[in-house]
Amino acid sequence: MSKAIRRTAVIGAGVMGSGIAAHFANAGLEVLLLDIVPPNLTDAEKKDTRPGGARNRFSAGGLEKAIKSRPAAFFHKSNARLVSVGNTEDDLEKLKDYDLVVEAVIERLDVKQALFAKLEKILPAHAIVASNTSGLRIHDMMTGRTEAFKKNFLVMHFFNPVRYMKLLELVAGPDTDPATVERIRRFGEDALGKGIVFGKDTPNFVxxxxxxxxxxxxxxxxxxxxxxxxxxxxxxxxxxxxxxxxxxxxxxxxxxxxxxxxxxxxxxxxxxxxxxxxxxxxxxxxxxxxxxxxxxxxxxxxxxxxxxxxxxxxxxxxxxxxxxxxxxxxxxxxxxxxxxxxxxxxxxxxxxxxxxxxxxxxxxxxxxxxxxxxxxxxxxxxxxxxxxxxxxxxxxxxxxxxxxxxxxxxxxxxxxxxxxxxxxDSVKKMRASGATGFYKDDTVYDLLKGAYVKREVDPRNATLTILRRGQAPVLKNDGAEAWDLGDGVLGLTFKTKANSIDPDVISMLSQAAEKAESDFRALVIANQGEFFCVGANLLLVVMAASQKEWGQIETMVKGYQDATQRLKYAHVPVVAAPYNMTLGGGLELCFGSDAVQAAAETYSGLVEVGVGLIPGGAGTMNMLWRALETIPEGTTVVTQEFVTQTFKNIALAKVATSAEEGKALGYFRRTDGVSFDRARQLTEAKARAIGMAEAGYHPPVPRAYTLPGESGIATLSMMVDTLQAGGFASEHDAKIARKLAVVLCGGAGGASREVTEQEVLDLEREAFVSLCGEPKSQERMQYMLMNNKPLRN
The missing domain is CATH 1.10.1040.50 (N-(1-d-carboxylethyl)-l-norvaline Dehydrogenase; domain 2)
Structure with missing residues (x-):
């Protein structure tokens, strides 16, 4: 057992250093970000030792840039609270009980050597020192250091931007303790979600x-x-x-x-x-x-x-x-x-x-x-x-x-x-041996040994192809299929373009829930491809609207409402595994699941207003119910604030740019899981589903909530009027928003009252179908299909 890495420091607050510090904070680690004291300070500034003061200007500035950076360095800006700042003259002594120090200073050998000489006198015996260099040799950097220091030293070469690039190159020196390398390997994979590549101490590594x-x-x-x-x-x-x-x-x-x-x-x-x-x-x-x-x-x-x-x-x-x-x-x-x-x-x-x-x-x-x-x-x-x-x-x-x-x-x-x-010569010999390729089944050709060797694969990285049992799916249609994933788990996967939702997918959702209840103990929704789900198949909606087939649209919308609600109240746990784009109907699918195991890089939101609609697959209702579900029974709460925030999220089409931001916006629950490494998401989602099943799962009981009614609609309408008057919303934006307000407030024509899920679902469906008949909504839908971007009309 080795000491867990909990307290970390990054020295050097430039782009790389601040990016590393931000990702350490994303992983829930305490981080101290240090840089040099700025030169040419006035006498008064030299005495300014406040965290944001003049002596810490470089480190504080690096943190501030990381907070404001685009693409974002932090999963959520609140993660920055885990990062404190300081400087290398006043604060090195704080490192005496830290677990990991990463050096990301200027690529000058003399500067690095001088820093390591100082760290050697301060750090505890268990602390690891890593350099983010890509151009300097470990042998040169370690000149003059003790054997004990060399034993705990290695290169951790991150790629920029640190949050998004999976690669972490680890390079050990001749004196690095193998236990140190293993400790950092586990830390990189498990805590940071990185893919580890072991390189050699050569210029620019691999x-x-x-x-x-x-x-x-x-x-x-x-x-x-x-x-x-x-x-x-x-x-x-x-x-x-x-x-x-x-x-x-x-x-x-x-x-x-x-x-x-x-x-x-x-x-x-x-x-x-x-x-x-x-x-x-x-x-x-x-x-x-x-x-x-x-x-x-x-x-x-x-x-x-x-x-x-x-x-x-x-x-x-x-x-x-x-x-x-x-x-x-x-x-x-x-x-x-x-x-x-x-x-x-x-x-x-x-x-x-x-x-x-x-x-x-x-x-x-x-x-x-x-x-x-x-x-x-x-x-x-x-x-x-x-x-x-x-x-x-x-x-x-x-x-x-x-x-x-x-x-x-x-x-x-x-x-x-x-x-x-x-x-x-190794490739020539490989060719002469009759080898058919570098990769063959579960082996890989070793050019140094001149033979195929078994390829080491982390079992946590199992794909759907590996987990699937049997020669054929348990259920199948043109839009989706469900496979036995072993251990009593049924896995549902879409097969449509961009994993969009069409009638076949809707049908399969209900079938999979029923099959899971009868023959399995859990259901996992795990898609493949670039996006988890980009929402409903908009072409089908446009075609029906152009032919004024309002009944067909209503049937389709009710079918998806029923399907997501069927998942929500299934008698087995349902776990969704969203990643990348999880928009519109894709997020509604997550709302219908008991739990989510989201990839860290999950970009989620209800974006239907961009095509002239509101969420119609129980998304409007379930977004609000998610916000209200933490209110204890019997508590007197004015729900207007919950309604207003839900209204803003939908009317402004707010998209969360990480799973953690999705939690902050209420798209996911605080208890939902986040997979830092997308390769492990499927096994982690399956484990979550099994855990829920083994813990004695029972479906939730439907709840009703008191919604604000006419007074709430009036309040939201005033907000819409202000946006429209200021030029921030078009006339059609306002029309959509007012219909959304009616749904979220429990309907027009009455005072505040308790409203059931079904009542809101009926209002949601009515608003969706009516908007499909609006010419400007049809223009938005057609424009999106033609140009893959929203139209403001």
Missing amino acids: GNRIGVHAMMAVIHQMLQDGLTPEDVDNITGVPLAHPKSASFRTGDLVGLDTFVHVAQNCFDSLTNDEDRAVFEVPAFIRTMVEKKFLGDKTKGGFYRKGANKAIETFDPVKLEYRPKGGDEGIKGVTKSVSKIEDPKERVRKIVADPGKAGQFAWKVASRSLAYSARRIGEIADSVVAIDDAMRWGYNWELGPFEMWDALGFAETVDRMEKEGIKLP
Whole structure:
């Protein structure tokens, strides 16, 4: 048993340091954020030792930037209360009983060495010291340190932004105690939700070594082939199973100064690298850095918004901005390839293209694959480590070796050899052995051993494919299917586009609840794909509305109300596992579940007003009932405030940008679970469902609440009038809001009274159907279908 890591400190309050501190706070850890005392303080300022005073200006400023940052560094701004600030002159002594200290100061060896010398005299024996460096060697940083200090020292290399990037590279020094590494591995996985990759003490470790090489190779190849940045980004983004930001847009997001620093460090340090010339920064990029064209941070990098907000591109030849363009032939090919859902098929298709797009894709991909293979044994010992690093640190859909398998291992090796691309002997031997790919079933090819070895998989990361029992689903239709997940748990999964809700899904919800009650002890709703659920299938609503099929719409809405209520009162526990976009009907589904095991990055909200409607799948009622459910029976409470806040959340279409913010807005219960690592969400949701079943689950009893009636409607109407008068709401916004007010207040024409769920459901359904008949609502729905963004009319 090792001491739990509870008290943490981060030294260095820059972008990385403050980001690390914020994520530690997200994990519920106490954090002390330190930085140097600002130079050139006045005599009065030198005496200002208040937490937000002059001596702590740098650390306090770093925390403030983290609180205001977009994308947000904290799951919820209240998490910042766990972070206190200080400086390295006055507050180092506070670290005498801390468990973990992460150094994120300037990348200067002398500065780091001096800091470690001070920490060595203060820290307790159990404390771990970690550096977030990516360019300095552990051997050099540890010069002059004691054996005891070295034993508890390692590199924890986070990727920016820390909250969102799963990769955490751990690098041990020659004297690091294996127990220290294991302690941090468990901490990184369990507390922080990170994916761990073990690297070696080489420049830029694993992710940046491969990632920067790939990007630099792309830039040099672009110059050689005479392509434009737009051409390159069209090829190296989605078609090559990389993020939409591709190469140059990614550079703008990271910052050209940061990118140049990392590339230059590789060029300076990797004197024996056979591809060292790739890391040499081209002259046009150095010109951009000199002119402070650094990317998004300076409102202009490889791309910028010019006159009339038109996008402009920095021309690498003319060294000036020009209107964004690109080769139309390349655009056509890459646009077609990007529509292919399967990333493996995408890379095969783009590389097979005989034109400019395919030729360029092959050149840069093959060079990156071969370089990755040559690095095995130098930067990491397994192909899995490199693949994980690129998926988790660079958001590639396929790591280099996964891409290699997708292209065909043998065919790719043969083509590389034919074209004179240098391959390591280990890959040649692998080809000669008849191996069919790096990954085969539950094994992976070990290039150092020259054989397939069993792939180690964390059982907590089990996918639906792994958990499913039997050869066929228990229930199935065109929109959804339910599988036996073992241990008495039935798992329901949608199969519609973006996991939207259609009649088949609605039907399956009720069927699954009934099947779970008869043959299982719990039901888990766990979808796959990019989004958990983007809401109802809007096309069906638009088609029915255009044909004035009001009865069809009402039947559909009542069907979903009945389905969510069926889940809510099922005689087995129902657990939803939302992630990413969980909007409209997707959130209503969570309301109908007994509990939620949400991914930390769950973006939830009732956004129906954006398409001219209100929540119609029991969402309006259940959102309010969630707010009221904590009121003890018999307590005299004026419910107007609860109604008003629910009204604001729905009328303003507030979207929570994390699971924790979803709790704060009342979309999830405070007792609901949050999975920091999405890979573990399914097993954690299943465990939650089993726990509820084994604890003696019984369904809830329906409750009625006293709603404000006419007086509440009048109060909310005044709020709407104010918004409309101030130009914050259109006339149609106001119409929608007033209908919503009637539903939430329990109906028009009466005083405050006790209202049942069914009464509110009837009001909700009536308002939804009536809004479907409004021309402006139909315009909003059609615009959303055509443009994938809301219309304000």
